[in-house]
Amino acid sequence: MSDSEPELPGGCGGAYGVEEPQPQAQWKRYGDSRRRANAAYEEREKGLSCRRSCRKRVVLSEETFRRWKRVKENEFDDSTNDEFASSLLDSFLTASTSSATTTSRSRPSAEIPSNSAYVAEMKKLRMQPCSSSTPHHGTDVHYDSSEDVISAPSEVGSSSSCISGIQRVDISEDTWKDNELDISVSYRHGEIAEQEDDDSEFDDDDELDDPDYDPDITIHTGPLPTELDTVGEEEMVMGELPPEAPNEPCGLSTRSGMHCIASPEEAADARLCIASHSALKSLCREARGMCRQCGKMTDINLASSGTSVHVTWVCPDGHSSSWCAQETLRRSHVGDMKLASAVVMTGNNFSKISLLARFMSLNMISNPSFHAYQRKYVAPTVEAKWSEMQDEIWSRHRESPVVVCGDGRNDSPGFCARYLTYILMDHESKDVLDVQIVEKRETANSPAMELVGLKRALNRVEEAGITVEELVTDAHPSIGRFMREKKGTIRHSWDVWHAGKNLGKKVVKAAGKVSTKPLLYWVRHIVFHFWWCAQTCGRSGRSFIAKWRGLTHHVTDKHEWVAGLDGDVIKCAHDELPEREEWLAKGSLAHQALVAVCYDRRFLNNKDRFLTFRHTSTIESLNNHILMYASKRFSFGYRAFKARNYMAVIDYQAHKDRPNKTDEEGNPKHLVRWSKHAGQYVTVGVKVAKTYPYIRQMMTDIFKRRAEDVLPLFSPVELDEHDPRHIRPRLAQLPLPSVNEILERRKSRFSV
Structure with missing residues (x-):
């Protein structure tokens, strides 16, 4: 199995499989037209979304709903619920206004009848719809200051109102309090509402600036409802209550209304879950x-799309509506990008x-989609994050000279590796200074990759x-040899860990x-004695040789002997030892x-390489950690x-300084494990849990790259500067034959 991208002829990455990438100018023209279309579409959807959010629902009790039906x-019977309510x-x-007109002619203008009079008058009249051809949605009595009359609101677009010709009524402040009346001011006229229905923008600032402008006044009769939300002084009331804020606000919707468009920050913070189709279908049926x-029963259809699901409601009359279970960003599901x-x-x-x-019957993105997300957004984000972290590390080590350790790691065992990862690390702070990736096509053979990686890393540092x-x-x-000939000013030491291992x-x-x-x-x-000699010799070759030969x-x-021609007596540095059977004769x-091993001439000639007591064991631990991210059992593309x-x-750089866990008394915690190499039990310190502080920002950067990308998801991308496909398209040096040619020359020993 492989996670790598297919290597295509001509050095073209991606999923198109063409010889050469398509011209970028074509994609640029395509992207310009797409941006203009998206801008116009998002502008229209913004207005529609604003008006959708202002819609209200009325919840009725079961008894009230039966009476209503x-x-x-x-x-x-032939009217809709909206027409019936209107x-x-x-x-x-009609009843309220008629009662108000009759009373106003027989009583002083300062007196207003109680609400019970309105209700009694309404019961005497037969409920009939307004003569207007289109039922209006007004619920209040309006006062027009320009004509000094009170009238019911007319339907938007109609030429006449249902009731007119009512005289102006003067109401004192005490009357408002005694009769529990309410008044509100509306700055929106019928002309403005007509423009809103035409999906066009409007601006009422000109009317507010007019000194002669008098607003419409709406009178609400009856006691004020206690369930309404309180509107603060800082909120602007435009003739209607502000819409309720949803629990989880999202951005605009797509043209079909199926998908909710999320911002990169919202996409990074989006929480996902696993839900069964049956449970989701039941929820959609309830909702x-x-x-x-038309009010008829609907059929619910669920269709998988990547990691998400699309829900479609269809009624017998053909009316349909759709909904997506995930937010989208540039037509990509948030869950798809998060998974990749x-x-x-x-x-x-x-x-x-x-x-x-597949075994869980879980929605999943396709293999081409995963590689497209990895190639265009994930890999560039990871590279940018490492570059940012590397600049911060470099700034801390420019002040004083450093001792660096270097070691290479092949992507597969043996001498046929394809990639080599070379790491330079500061010996004191254990900070990674540079990482270089070398591919076999860049060298003559696999063993030569380590020198190339060292040269690149050392030059960059x-x-x-x-x-x-x-x-x-x-x-x-x-x-x-390279250090002797090219870097003579830098002291070259050998790792005592590798030297002890070879010893x-x-x-x-x-x-x-x-025998x-x-x-x-x-x-x-x-x-252990070799490590002790290198550590305690004080960078003196004479002291190292004396201690090392004492092993024999x-x-x-x-434990006491005469060394050298001077007759100096040397003793072992340890204390008294017990008797043991393992002493050699x-x-x-x-x-x-x-x-013979201790007095090996080549080993003694290179003793100066060990006098500083340096080791690369931390790099070896990091190389083992890399196996978690890039296993040697799988092959990957270069990027x-x-x-x-x-x-x-x-991951290593963010968590390398984690402290050990401690018990209630403050002592560090340890685990006991069996060491196969040592052949005995050993203790291992327990570190505090990792926090991964960089993941949130990297997720946001990935979604930002997707939001800023004007090209399609599967469009070709430029190869990396060091991509080995610049050298030749494939790892093999021979040209690619056809399948038929391979089958013709293939012979099996089992064939008759």
Whole structure:
């Protein structure tokens, strides 16, 4: 299985499979037209979304709803619920206004009848709809200051109101309090409402600036309802209550109304869950079981789309409406992009995640979609994050010379590796200074990749203004020659970890015979003694040799001896030791084999490489950590492999200074584990849990890149500067044959 992108002829990345990338000018023209269309569309949707948010729902009790249905079926069977409600309101206004007109002629203008009089008068009249052809939605009595009359509001677009010719009524302040009346001011005229219905913009600032302008006044009769929200003084009331804010606000909707458009920040913070189709279908039936246009039962259809699902309601009359279970950003589901990003940033393998989703019957994105998201948005975001972190690290190490450690890691065991990851790390702070990815096509063979990686990393660090005074590597011959000839001013030391490891292998090989088998017991002690000599020699070669040669005396239970021509007496630095059976006999075959290893000429000639006691064990631990993000059992494309290595380094850099967990008394916690290498139980410190502080910002940057991308998702992208496909399209040096040619020359020993 592979997570890599298909390598196409001509160096073209992506999913098109063409010889050369399409001209960028064509995509630019396409992107310009798309931007203009999207701008006009989003402007229209903004107005529609604003008006949709102002809609209100009325909740009725079961008894009230039955009475409503019964009256509607008897009197207004052919009308809709909206028309029926408008007729009831018109009748109420007719009765209320008529009662107000009669009373105003027989009583003083300062007296207003109580609300009960309005209700009694309304009951005497027969409920009839307004004579207007289109039922209006007014609910109040309006006062027009320009004509000094009170009238019921007319329907938008109609030429006459239902009631007119009522004289002006003067009401005192005490009357408002005694009769519990309410008054509000509306600054919106019929002309403005007509423009709003035509989906055009309007601006009423000119009317507000007019000194002769008198606003419309709306009188509400009856006691004020207690359930209404309180409107603060700082809120502007434009003739209607402000819409209720949704629980989770989202951006604009698409033209069809199916998808909700989210911003990059909203997309990064969006929480996702797993829901079954049956439960989701039941919820949709409860939320919208009846058609909003004809009131008939609807059929609910669910269609999977990536990690999301599309819900469609269809009634027998053909009315339909749709809804998407996820927000979108540039026509990409938020869940799709989050899944593709998380696969890379957690070091998972898409093939295995896709198989897991298949076994769970879980919605999943396609393989081309994953690689498109990885190639265009995830990988560039990871590279930008590492570049930002690297600049911060470089700024901390420019002040003083540094000692750097370097080591390479192949992507597969053996001498046939495709990639090599070379890491330079500061020896003191353990900060990663640079990471270089080398591909086999850039060198003659796999073993030569390590020197190329070192050259690149060392040049980048020096170009960043960091002074390197010492370089610590393993005993690679080509690296040693390069440092002698090209970097003579930098001290080149060898890693004592690798040296001790190789020393142990030599001792094990020397103990391979039956006569030298007692030497096996001393392998671990010999390696520890080598570390002790390098650490305590004080950078003195003479002291190192004296301590190292004392090992041949110590293993024979002799802890004091004469060294050199001067006759100096040297003693072991340890305390009194107990008797043991593992002491070697002086002059035995096992002792002679050990003396041969300790007095090896090449080892002693290179003693100066170990005098500073430097090691790259932290890099070895980091190389093991990279396996979590880029396993050696899977192959990756160049861009994907580099992004996964960068993610491993970002993870290491963000959590390398984590403290150990402590118990109630403040002592560090430890775990006991069996070490296969040491052959005994060892203790391991327990670190505090990782926090991954960089994930939130990286997710937001990925969505921002998608929002700013004007090209289609599957459009070709430019190759990276160091992409090996610039050298040749494929790893193999031979041209690609056809399938038929391969089948013709293939012969099986099992064929007859």
